[in-house]
Amino acid sequence: MKSRLLTLIAAITFSTALAVPSGLVAQNQHPQQKVQYVVKDLGTLGGTAGVAEGISDHDWVVGDANLPGDQSVHATLWRNGMVTDLGTLGGVNSQEQWPVKDLRGQIVGDAETAAADPFNEDFCGFDANSGVPPTGLICVGFLWQNGVMTALPTLGGNNAQALGINNRGQAVGMAEQNTQDPNCILPQVLDIQAVIWGPKTGEIQILPPLPGDISAWGIGINDAGQVVGLSGNCLSPNFNAPGAPTPQHAVIWQNGTVTNIGTLGGSYIFPWAINSKGQVTGQASPPGDTTLHSFLWRNGVMTDLGEIPGDFGSIAFGLNDAGQVVGGSCDQNFNCRAFLWNDGVMTDINSLVKPGSTSLFLIFGNDINSRGEIASFAFDQSSGEFHAAMAIPCNEDYALVNPCDDSTQPAVATSGTFQRPKVVLPENVREWLWKRIGFGRFGSVMMNSQWNSR
Secondary structure, X not given: OOOOOOOOOOOOOOOOOOOOOHHHOOOOOOOOOOOEEEEEEEEOOOOOOEEEEEEOOOOOEEEEEEOOOOOXXXXXXXXXXXXXXXXXXXXXXXXXXXXXXXXXXXXXXXXXXXXXXXXOOOOOOHHHHHOOOOOOEEEEEEEEEOOEEEEOOOEEEEEEXXXXXXXXXXXXXXXXEEEEOOOOEOXXXXXXXXXXXXXXXXOEEEEOOOOOOOEEEEEEEOOOOOEEEEEEOOEOOOOOOOOOOOOOEEEEEEOOEEEEOOOOXXXXXXXXXXXXXXXXXXXXXXXXXOOOEEEEEXXXXXXXXXXXXXXXXXXXXXXXXXXXXXXXXXXXXXXXXXXXXXXXXXXXXXXXXXXXXXXXEEEEEEXXXXXXXXXXXXXXXXXXXXXXXXXXXEOHHHOOOOOOOOOOOOOOOOOOOOOOOOOOOOHHHHHHHHHHOOHHHHHHHHHHOHHHHO
C-alpha cells in the first residue's frame, strides 16, 4: 500500500474465482474495547483510488491518490477538510506510502523526475503500487514543506526513496550509489544503501548493513534517531521475480550500531514502523513459512500478534506510542479487514463502526495517532472504488463536537460490536488490491503459503 508500498516479488498469481469473503464477518469484541468509530471518506484526486498512509496528532493525513483517468498517481495531503496534490519533481508520478507523523509540516515520499532512467530499473514501481502505467523515469526521494517539493540527494546513483521523517528534520530511506555491483539482482544494477537525510539541507548519511550483508533499506525513524529497516541482498524495492531472495534481516540502528531484531521463527520478516519508545511493528513468518503474522517488537522481545479468529494471516503497518497496532487480517482468499490490536486483543475495526454511518469497508489500517484516529485504506461499496479514509473514535476527547453524534448531544462510547454486510470485491478490484498492497514484497514466503493458491 501500502498501501500504500514497496514491491519486492510478485510471487503469486491472481485467482479469478470470487469467493464470498467469510473472513469479513465481524468478530466478537473484547470487553475491554469500548470505543465506537465513524469513518470519514477522504476521497481521491479525481481517480478511482486513494489511500491514507500516515496520520499525525495534528490530523494531517498523508498518502497518495490517482488523478482522473487513473494514468498517474500523486502524493496527497488531507487536512482541515482540504485535499492537496503535492505534485512531482517534473515527472508523471509521486507517492507517499509509509506512516509519517511529523508535527512540523514536513512530508517525505518519492517522486519521478523528467529524466529517463538509463538502467530502466523502475525503482519506485508505480505500475505495481498504483495501477498506473510505468514511465521509465528516474525516481528520487522528496521533502515537501509549505507547498514546495524538494528533491533529496542520492549517493551518486540515479534513484532513491524517502520513507519516514522525525520531528528533528531527519528523513530516512534508501538511495543508490554510483557503483554497479554484480551481486545485485536484476533489474537492480546499482548498489542500494539505507540513508538518513538532514537535518541540514543536503546532508546524507549511510546506515551500514549488518556484517556480511551488502545492502540495506531504512524504513522508519523516531525522534530519538532510532531507525528500523532491512539488511541483506541488493535488489530493487520493486523487484518482481518469483522465488528470489528478499532483504532478509530486520534491523534497528541506534547509538552508531546496527542490531538484528530477530524473527518469529520463520525465514521472512518486514518491519514497517517504529514509535517513540523504540517499539517496532511489521509482519513475519512463523516456523514453516506457511503464512505471515503481525508482530510487535519491544525491549528485545518479539511478540506474535496472530490474526483475527478464522483468518489465515495478518500484516501490520502502523503503531502509536501507546503500543496500539493497526493493519489487516486476511482469510485464505485474501479477503482482508482492518484490525486494531490493543492489549493483546485483535479486533476488526469494521465491527466497531457506527451502524449505517458509511458505505466504506476498511480493508487496512495503515497508521494510528495518539488519539486513536486511524488512517485507512477503504473499499467504497457504493462506487466500487478505493478511497483514503480516516476512522475517528467516539470518546471523551471529542465531547460536544463528537463527529460520531448526529444530534447536538455529546456522544457516549458504547461497548459491543456490530454485524456488517459481507463484502464481495469484483475480480478486477481484488487484482488491483493485490498489487497495490504489495504482497509481492513478501517474497518467497508466499510461494509456500495457501495465499499462493487463491
